[in-house]
Amino acid sequence: MNAPEQHKLIGAGVKRKEDYRFLTGAGQYTDDVVLPQQSFGVFLRSPHAHAKIKSIDIDAAKQSPGVIGIFTGKDMAGENVGGLPCGWLIHSTDGSPMHEPPHPVIAHDKVLCVGDQVALIVAESVKEAKDALELIDVDYDVLDAVVDTASASDAGRSLVHDSVPNNVCYNWGHGDKAATDAAFAQAAHVTTLDIVNQCLVPNAIEPRAVNASYSKHDESYTVYVANQNPHVERLLMAAFVLSLPESKLRVIAPDVGGGFGSKIFLYPEDVALTWASKKVGRPIKWTAERSEAFLSDAHGRDHVTKAELALDKDGKFTAMRVHTTANMGAYLSTFASSIPTVLYATLLAGQYTTPAIYAEVKAVFTNTVPVDAYRGAGRPEATYVVERLVETAARELNIDPVELRRRNFIRTFPYAMPVGLTYDTGDYDACLDRALELADVAGFEKRKEASKQNGKLRGIGYSCYIEACGLAPSNIAGALGARAGLFEAGEVRVHPTGSVTVFTGSHSHGQGHETTFAQVVADRLGVPLDNIEIIHGDTGRIPFGMGTYGSRSISVGGSAIMKALDKVEAKTKKIAAHLMEASAEDIEFENGVFRVAGTDRTKSFVDVSLAAYVPHNFPLDKMEPGLNENCFYDPTNFTYPSGAYICEVEVDPDTGETRIQKFTAVDDFGNVINPMIVEGQVHGGLGQGIGQAMLERCVYDDSTGQLLSGSFLDYAMPHAIDLPNFTVETAKGTPCTHNPLGVKGCGEAGAIGSSPAVINAILDALAPLGVKDLQMPATPHRVWTAMHDASSNA
Template sequence: MNAPEQQRMIGASVKRKEDYRFLTGSGQYTDDIVLPQQTYAVFVRSPYAHATIQSVNTDAAKAMPGVIAIFTGADLAAENVGGLPCGWLIHSIDGSPMREPPHPVIAHTKARHVGDQVALVIAESVKEAKDAAETIEVEYDMLPAVIDTAHAADPGQPLVHDDVPNNTCYTWGHGDKSATDAAFAGAAHVTTLEIVNNRLIPNAIEPRAVNASYSPQDDSYTVYVANQNPHVERLLMAAFVLSLPESKVRVVAPDVGGGFGSKIFLYAEDVALTWASKKIRRPVKWTADRSESFISDAHGRDHVTKAELALDANGKFLAMRVHTTANMGAYLSTFASSVPTILYATLLAGQYTTPAIYAEVKAVFTNTVPVDAYRGAGRPEATYVVERLVETAAHEMNIDPAELRRRNFIRAFPYATPVGLTYDTGDYEACLGRALELADVAGFAARRDASKRNGKLRGLGYSCYIEACGLAPSNIAGALGARAGLFEAGEIRVHPTGSVTVFTGSHSHGQGHETTFAQVVSDRLGVPIDNIEIVHGDTGRIPFGMGTYGSRSIAVGGSAIMKALDKIEAKAKKIAAHLLEASAEDIEFHNGVFRVSGTDRTKTFTDISLAAYVPHNYPLETLEPGLDESAFYDPTNFTYPSGAYVCEVEVDPDTGETRIDRFTAVDDFGNVINPMIVEGQVHGGLGQGIGQALLERCVYDTETGQLLSGSYMDYAMPRASDLPSFNVETAKGTPCTHNPLGVKGCGEAGAIGSPPAIINAIVDALAPLGVKDIQMPATPHRVWSAIRAVQSPATHS
């Protein structure tokens, strides 16, 4: 009798395996870990944006109850503890390398932003550490601060680092400047926009946390940390900061409650606690409170841009010219330099056949929290520039925005863009057409008229995004300045009874890897999904991997697993051939059964796994026992998810309040492993994009450098009532041509495509009043002010 056909796992909406422990409170986060002889850390942080540190008096604090040790920047400097490294080298237009000022683990001579750590207090309890920290006397000599991104490089501004003239880290160019300028000179129409991509503060549900322990027995360290890529954390901390052999440092990232990019980086707290754990010979734990996170976690975005689009008389795009000033904050964070360059300018072609593009990016230092990758990392900024330009050009030339996009869509693949990428597949027309249908754009005019009768303004906005996922390949990334490889690792360990353990260098912090990766293995081997365990986040158990960011998990991590599965299947077929007395070339494998082609002679997967470990009847002379294979996958190209979004808003002109009435998202993610998880990822991204477009904005006082939006009282995170019921659909899709699963990545899409669609819709609603542009976030006050400015320009100029 034939074995029953197993349901295909790839493409099935399997409920997440990991949710049971999360929903029942059984998850294990870094703060849940309490080690024997546990101690607790609190950081003393600078209350000033810019100040020299004259002295740090810890005498009273050391005498406080429960205090074990106090360390300052001078202590780390005395032991030659290095500064935090930047992982991507960018060169300026003149060929000079970027300026990389030191980033001390604990500030020694100068504090450069509010929240810069100046002392570390370790005590028997958090309360005792906090009490002691409050008694530490730090003598500061305040200095003028520079905050404003747009003017940080102006002559005469205070210098964040004395050896960085004009606060300029680099001035980088990309594209063909002469061809772009020539196209503008002959253009029939030029659209110009001044764009501010607002600074955001990541707010994962779990704050950052570290628990570091030193073992004198073998001179080793174990670091539990809420981090997205444990191996990179270990590499940077051990090799570049503490000068330790990597074999002596184990980094464990247990359950992580969200990251969105903010937990990719090596932070000063991680290093300080690891170093201190050896000094006191006891484990040290630190968990940020929310207000502390606002001034210590890397922020996102913060670009000021002048963007121009040149078109001919028929609306064909001729060229794009972009000048961006990007805020790095006070120091270079781990991947900060790559975000407004390699991850931004290379996406400025969007979905369009623009022949010439030139982008110039000036990166500046300011007395603010460092800025680094945040969900999308450069791709949202690029999409916002492109899609605001396209929509504005359509209105200026009186061309329907959807029609203008159609006239310029890329239709033949592969397609080499003028900014260095080669898109392998896509069907942008199909996505846009389906989005227009689902959004009922045909019925918009009637809805607009109904809103007008009720005293409201209704607008429709589009966004057609593309992103580059997978961050690859290593050789090209290296040529562009990456100081690390961008491969991924996977190991498949088949146990004697046929159950499987998968070790992956990817890391899950909410994406559902324990389900989707198990689906891939189950589909391939015919093993029940409940018999498959996914292990990740522990450098002591998994092969060296690059972690999770840039929507790379299934495209790169999943491909490494597929390569390991190829090896498993090849070896298993040889074992089956021996047991079935056939040639390995004649063995077929399907649905967990090995069969001699054209016969009814079979062996189950469990038969083979047992034979691999009980080799009584086994070709030992040609095969080793066991069924355990590893593989590394270094992709040959990025993957290119794309989509079309349509947003419909209603604006109250009397209050400026904007309500998203409808939001439609159609995405092409290639092949989809788990549609339910993908839909959830899109929903989450849309929520973050709506937050940026309408609510969120990190604000500093430009005189003092104080963070004015330093808590949820002043930083408006989106709530359920701010979000519409999304109409989300995954297109049939164009599978990726260069990875074995045909997948593209989905985690960042919603955050990339939604902000321009929302702002385009608001501008469309306000256009009859004469409003031509509005900056993010489009808060009620900002919308109300824009309306009043056009109604009474002399009063609201």
């Protein structure tokens, strides 16, 4: 690819700057960090899902070769180490706050899930730590386990936390219940679905890792950690758990090999290793093995839902009613309480003009791994409910599913939703029109007949999604229960030679920020792309920021950088005006050149940058030397990416095997900075969404709480052979109206819109056999069973 013109970098498919180091093995991940006198940590984990800890005997293990220290929950409790906090407070419909039972760093009274930490062993090597682990004797009193989300709150079930009646964390409601019930009472047709959005295991390519050290010199800690938001990690660990001044804790998140939400949170391992590093006087490294990741990384989704859609005689949506039970797992993870509430129910309108919506969410504790944000975080669950209802209603009413969507699309903006959000802009018809064209829907019947001749069933399914990205503004989020601000920070430091360093509170773990953010700066300042460095992931170097999740990086982090660039431009114009003996109001700046309007007098950006640091002739009473500006940007609204996805499948009726033959995705992301990176993000999201639809499912044994899908032998991750060649296109787009770049966010879209399109397509293929519903994942066995059950009931 030829390099684009310097002044046209926004919108250019620039190759990623960071890829060279990754492809040549020069990346530095947490496990690559080697500190002087480094030791190694291994965690003893509970083999039981629910049990009292009667005693722990570590005497023999302490004598094992290479052991430096062994620490239990009682050791930490004895030093008043706090429990892990939850960052979002939800209230029940009766006004009472949610139950927040303790989340100890290391369990000391009870273990609440298989994999719960029971002890930390620190040794000279991983092998020696594992050898010592085998010598620890724990006496457990095993209790009944609660595993099933749907029945966790039933009378008579064992209590996960003694302080939480019926295992219910909260009962939350959102929307106008009276108006919704009234609309259902008058409906001409009601579509009802029982939906299970199954539990998923994130499985980032890099397992979690920590390397923690303590310095006697200044009584400070430094923690290298695979994490998506290091400042939040520092805040929670220092202020809420270890009771440290934040200045005494530096968190560094170096290169991170994927997160997908699972590395947003403060995990107990991070705290235990940090605390223990002072006890042993040496750095301690821990890198999760893949089997540990299955047992300790926060899981995703896990909803059981009854959803209803009311329609009038003309097929117009009049109301939606949703009752969801959401699993929190054994403990409240950092953002767990917000996922099935404010990030789920507020998106139940989708792209449609449904006037009345009411959602009730019951959050329950179970003896399973904690559940929190996973790519999309609430938005995929909402889209799945909406788009499955719409497609099912179309089939029940014998209306083309495209036509039913068109009858109900929002077409006037801004549009205030009955669930509290206001969409600022969009063009849903345009996305759907383009998707229909690219997918060649007009030729579907011909392809369906060809499949029939080959003994196969062919189906087509649709999904028109919308998501909310860049959660904001902070005051609204606070009113909804957020215990943190949701701004982002950017700092632009121009050096005397005109090169630029940008510090961002956002964090990159595969999204290409070092390229995208550099494109924004280079386009604005006219500086060569290679002269721009992006710094992130280090609380010792960057301003306080909120990290990366929820597709917020370019819309919030990029906007903070743009606001800082506004300040840089304003100051450089003053300097240029002084150098050229003109008024600042007469200075024009374009493509890295300052010009006095209407003249040929110019100064380059490098000239002005140098003058900022060599102020021999500065009016110092009016201007400070230097060129370093920062900004904290708090958005006034979410951004609302949207799109239309079309999936075409072929089903073998003899085996139930399903193959995706065509998949088309058309997205509206507003203005696009780098289309190549955007396309890659959509591809990745589609892989995860299709994986959920057809392959992935986290399964526990109902009686023991053992994780049955605890490895890649039992948990089916999608391979390249499972995925089709995608047809992906970014629509011309409707720019966001309230951020300076007009961007919306793209990182989660593929995972949000794809699953319902796949299931809708499979059900379209199976409809002639009488199959009306199918739960994810649509494995060959499930598809085959659904066909034969329908046949036997016919």
